[in-house]
Amino acid sequence: MYAGGRGNAAARRFARLWAAVHGAGLTPRRWVTLEVAGRRSGRLTRFPLGMADWRGDWYLVSMLGENCNWVRNVRAADGLVTIRHGRARACRLVEVPVEERAPILKRYLATVPGARPHLPVDRHAPLAEFAAIAARYPAFRVEAAGEKSDHRG
Numbered sequence: 001m002y003a004g005g006r007g008n009a010a011a012r013r014f015a016r017l018w019a020a021v022h023g024a025g026l027t028p029r030r031w032v033t034l035e036v037a038g039r040r041s042g043r044l045t046r047f048p049l050g051m052a053d054w055r056g057d058w059y060l061v062s063m064l065g066e067n068c069n070w071v072r073n074v075r076a077a078d079g080l081v082t083i084r085h086g087r088a089r090a091c092r093l094v095e096v097p098v099e100e101r102a103p104i105l106k107r108y109l110a111t112v113p114g115a116r117p118h119l120p121v122d123r124h125a126p127l128a129e130f131a132a133i134a135a136r137y138p139a140f141r142v143e144a145a146g147e148k149s150d151h152r153g
Contacts, residue, residue, distance in 0.1 A: 030111060033084040034060065039076035045069070050112035051142065054104050058142040060093060061108040063115035065136050074140065083142065093140035101134035102127045108139070 034047045047070040051058045062071045074081060079093040096104060109116055109123035119137065121129045 029085060030058075031085070034070055034074075035082040035084060035088075036070065036073045036080075037077050039073050045073060050108075050114065052104060052108035052111050054107045059096070059104050059108065059139050060142060061105060061112075061115070061139045062137055063108075063112070063118040066138060071138050079140070080145065090145035092143045092145050094143055096139040096141055098135045099131075101137070101139045102130035104139045105130045105134060105137055 030051045030053065032049055032051060034049050035044055036047075037043070038045045049060055049070070051060055053059075062068050074093050075095075079095070081091050081093055082088050083091050105119070105121075106123070106125075106127060109119060109121070116123060119133065121133055
């Protein structure tokens, strides 16, 4: 459904369905709907995503890599988004430096099974294998919109 890193018509229909389900809070906490302004249209776009929890923070990871729409929209919006899971929360997504992504990617594959076919590493692989692909898979820490980032890894 994601040939070339883009969802086909079936993937888009499933995405709309899951965005409604996750946004309503009908799934476990890690399943959310990301809302962000479209980088070209300015219209609100919605993406159903799974989050990874690691060291007390929540992270969103792009299973399709650098060029997927939600990543490009988040970067254009300077990280300002809304995350829905039963209620809407204004958030800022802070991109994690490449050298800090490996353990987050590993945790993401452990907790978001739908991503496993998209990342070329087994979820049980050592961290070095995740470090080798980290530059290709953006990860963003979820913070409250007014929170000042002081994380250093």
